Amino acid sequence: MFMLMLPFSRLFLASELNFYTLNFNNLVIIAGILAALDIAMFFVSTATFQREGILTKWR
Numbered sequence: 001m002f003m004l005m006l007p008f009s010r011l012f013l014a015s016e017l018n019f020y021t022l023n024f025n026n027l028v029i030i031a032g033i034l035a036a037l038d039i040a041m042f043f044v045s046t047a048t049f050q051r052e053g054i055l056t057k058w059r
Contacts, residue, residue, distance in 0.1 A: 011030070
């Protein structure tokens with residue numbers, strides 16, 4: 001859980017130090033990037049997951 005929060009805490013800290021402003025437009029861009037990464041990871045994980053191989057090796 002800590003590794004998940006680390007990038008977000010860095011974004012918050014950078015906005016507090018006035019490196020950029022964390023406004024609605026930036027949040028929409030960040031959410032879009034995270035959604036695209038989520039969709040890409042979903043397709044990669046479904047393509048590489050070998051259910052039959054796991055079930056036959058388990059027995």
